[in-house]
Amino acid sequence: MPAENPLTEVYRDQWLLVVHKPAGLLVHRSPIDKHETEFALQYARAMNGGGHVYPVHRLDRPTSGVLVFARDPQTASTLGNAMMAGEVSKTYLAMVRGWLPEQGLIDHPLRDEPDDRRRKGEPQRVREARTRYRRLATTEIPVAIEGHPTSRYSLAELYPETGRKHQLRRHMKHISHPIIGDANHGRGRHNRYFAERFGQGRLMLAATEIIFRHPVSGERLYLKTEPEKSFLDVLSIFSEFSC
Numbered sequence: 001m002p003a004e005n006p007l008t009e010v011y012r013d014q015w016l017l018v019v020h021k022p023a024g025l026l027v028h029r030s031p032i033d034k035h036e037t038e039f040a041l042q043y044a045r046a047m048n049g050g051g052h053v054y055p056v057h058r059l060d061r062p063t064s065g066v067l068v069f070a071r072d073p074q075t076a077s078t079l080g081n082a083m084m085a086g087e088v089s090k091t092y093l094a095m096v097r098g099w100l101p102e103q104g105l106i107d108h109p110l111r112d113e114p115d116d117r118r119r120k121g122e123p124q125r126v127r128e129a130r131t132r133y134r135r136l137a138t139t140e141i142p143v144a145i146e147g148h149p150t151s152r153y154s155l156a157e158l159y160p161e162t163g164r165k166h167q168l169r170r171h172m173k174h175i176s177h178p179i180i181g182d183a184n185h186g187r188g189r190h191n192r193y194f195a196e197r198f199g200q201g202r203l204m205l206a207a208t209e210i211i212f213r214h215p216v217s218g219e220r221l222y223l224k225t226e227p228e229k230s231f232l233d234v235l236s237i238f239s240e241f242s243c
Contacts (some may be wrong), residue, residue: 094205132192
């Protein structure tokens with residue numbers, strides 16, 4: 001592992017370790033990235049004095065933001081059950097193509113995406129999936145990317161009510177407002193423009209807030225983190241927005 005730990009501590013107590021994960025870092029080993037050697041789980045263990053920690057939820061590799069680890073199996077189980085019961089609220093910040101409506105609900109079932117590519121052709125279960133959103137800002141830049149003389153973008157908060165794999169990315173594509181930087185569900189020309197303009201490409205999706213009741217004390221925790229610099233740099237196109 002590099003000498004410097006890429007995780008930033010957001011909250012810590014006897015039972016929990018909450019961190020900010022940068023974009024590009026896997027949470028743990030995955031069949032999709034068999035050759036990867038660095039994981040948030042390793043770095044969280046280092047922050048925990050080498051002791052075991054247990055990831056409570058998923059955060060995709062290209063997504064940055066708040067990530068919760070439990071410091072013992074019982075806490076992990078309790079908080080995991082709370083998430084499955086819909087008792088945990090998450091907020092994401094996303095930059096999307098086009099001008100998004102002011103607010104809305106995307107209620108669109110999604111077919112399971114297997115972790116192992118070898119199972120990609122097999123029948124998968126279709127599950128209900130819901131995402132609410134709220135537009136924060138819009139902008140129009142004088143750049144022709146897909147045949148129009150200008151290009152429009154929105155900044156929005158996304159609130160997943162279910163936890164399907166790649167739900168936010170797939171839902172935004174479903175309503176024709178794909179997230180910038182999404183290689184699988186986005187628009188390649190827009191992704192390339194921003195990668196070239198800012199010197200690096202990244203998924204413009206950040207987990208900024210998580211709210212839940214502490215699994216031991218019952219206290220309601222509001223844990224928030226600002227997006228990392230690579231995200232904020234791109235947001236400079238929204239002159240009226242400040243994070």
